[in-house]
Amino acid sequence: MLVAVVLTMGGLVVVVQTRPLALWLLRQGERIAIVARFAHSLRQFYESAYLLFSLKNLAFAIGLGVVSWGAEGVALYLVLLGLGFVGTPVLLVQAVSALALSTILGAISFLPGGLGVADGSLAGLLLLVTNTGADTAVAATLVIRFATLWFGVVLGALTLVGYRRELLPASVTASPSRGADGLMD
Numbered sequence: 001m002l003v004a005v006v007l008t009m010g011g012l013v014v015v016v017q018t019r020p021l022a023l024w025l026l027r028q029g030e031r032i033a034i035v036a037r038f039a040h041s042l043r044q045f046y047e048s049a050y051l052l053f054s055l056k057n058l059a060f061a062i063g064l065g066v067v068s069w070g071a072e073g074v075a076l077y078l079v080l081l082g083l084g085f086v087g088t089p090v091l092l093v094q095a096v097s098a099l100a101l102s103t104i105l106g107a108i109s110f111l112p113g114g115l116g117v118a119d120g121s122l123a124g125l126l127l128l129v130t131n132t133g134a135d136t137a138v139a140a141t142l143v144i145r146f147a148t149l150w151f152g153v154v155l156g157a158l159t160l161v162g163y164r165r166e167l168l169p170a171s172v173t174a175s176p177s178r179g180a181d182g183l184m185d
Contacts, residue, residue, distance in 0.1 A: 016049045073099045076144045098125035
């Protein structure tokens, strides 16, 4: 399933970045009545995807993702140290690998945040690779999932506040005007 997802996403990026092919597909789609109604929106979607999936933007996003996942793996390693494990390079590799694999499994499940799937697979992987008890594996899973979930929420909120002018149209960020009667228009 992972291979199918990677191939599908890779194929989508190739089609989007092959502009003549993508525009031809859009023109072909416009011949279908139900698709023709959304032609303008689909063209806007394509133009945005073309910019988003450019090599520069994609490389930056993938690099940022690798650093982020690596940091979460190190955080799990630190959680395991806090639960009494002896710090070794093998434990670091186990922590990073277990977290990365469970995150991928959670993403493939298409549930928000991989809810349940990522948690269960992480606890199971920790049981398997660290030879610990279920209570320790579950504790480590809960601590890291709470920390990484809320870290993402806080980071997103800070980004929204810091880049609100770039992310939100002026009509959303402007304060409403008041009419002569003192009521908002």
